[in-house]
Amino acid sequence: KQGYAFYTKYILPTIGKVFSKDRSAYRYLSESASVFPHGKAFNNILGEIGFIGMENRPQTFGVASIYIASK
Numbered sequence: 001k002q003g004y005a006f007y008t009k010y011i012l013p014t015i016g017k018v019f020s021k022d023r024s025a026y027r028y029l030s031e032s033a034s035v036f037p038h039g040k041a042f043n044n045i046l047g048e049i050g051f052i053g054m055e056n057r058p059q060t061f062g063v064a065s066i067y068i069a070s071k
Contacts, residue, residue: 004063008033038065 008030016026037045042065043054051069058065 005034042067043069 009027012030013023013026016029017023020026036042039056039058043056046054046067046069051071054067054069056065056067
């Protein structure tokens, strides 16, 4: 988790600046991802808006998740 946080805070914005010349866009991306609800919290949101059968499948040791639900 600490490695991912370091990567998204320092490495990703630097790489983004090389390709897009806009470091702030990649900084925003990591900040946005860090506050996005995940796991049960996101499943609860899906349930509140009418989805059923919510399931999440963490990938790459939890760095990303696949969410599956039906409406």
